[in-house]
Amino acid sequence: MPSFDFVSKVDGQALDNAVNVTTKEITNRFDFKGSHVVINLNKKEFVVNIETVDDMKMRQLIDVLISRAHKQGIAPEAFDLSKEGYQSGKIWKKEVTVRNG
Numbered sequence: 001m002p003s004f005d006f007v008s009k010v011d012g013q014a015l016d017n018a019v020n021v022t023t024k025e026i027t028n029r030f031d032f033k034g035s036h037v038v039i040n041l042n043k044k045e046f047v048v049n050i051e052t053v054d055d056m057k058m059r060q061l062i063d064v065l066i067s068r069a070h071k072q073g074i075a076p077e078a079f080d081l082s083k084e085g086y087q088s089g090k091i092w093k094k095e096v097t098v099r100n101g
Contacts, residue, residue, distance in 0.1 A: 010078050010100045012043055018069035019048060025064060036091060037061065046098040048079075051091050058085050058092050065096075074098075 019041045026032050026039070038051040039061070048065065052058045066076045078099050085094035 010074055010098050014072040014074055015098060016041060018072045018074060021068045022065045026061060046100050048096040050094045050096065055092055058094055
């Protein structure tokens with residue numbers, strides 16, 4: 001009897017492209033002009049580190065990231081958003097892991 005194994009793998013290049021497109025879009029948006037926004041991708045661990053000024057911009061940034069990743073062929077369920085963002089001084093930080101495997 002045949003068996004089926006489902007494997008969900010995220011293409012590293014597609015994820016990198018999604019992060020780059022998100023960064024480019026955020027720098028051109030009027031509501032993010034002059035704001036502190038940092039998006040870093042750790043390619044080895046598949047972790048996206050995000051820094052913004054406040055929680056509202058954090059949520060907007062995550063929405064843009066998920067929509068751009070979906071256009072690159074990455075399912076929105078691949079992003080683990082269970083960790084809450086935390087405030088470090090005046091900056092909000094969040095670590096978004098990408099489920100792979």
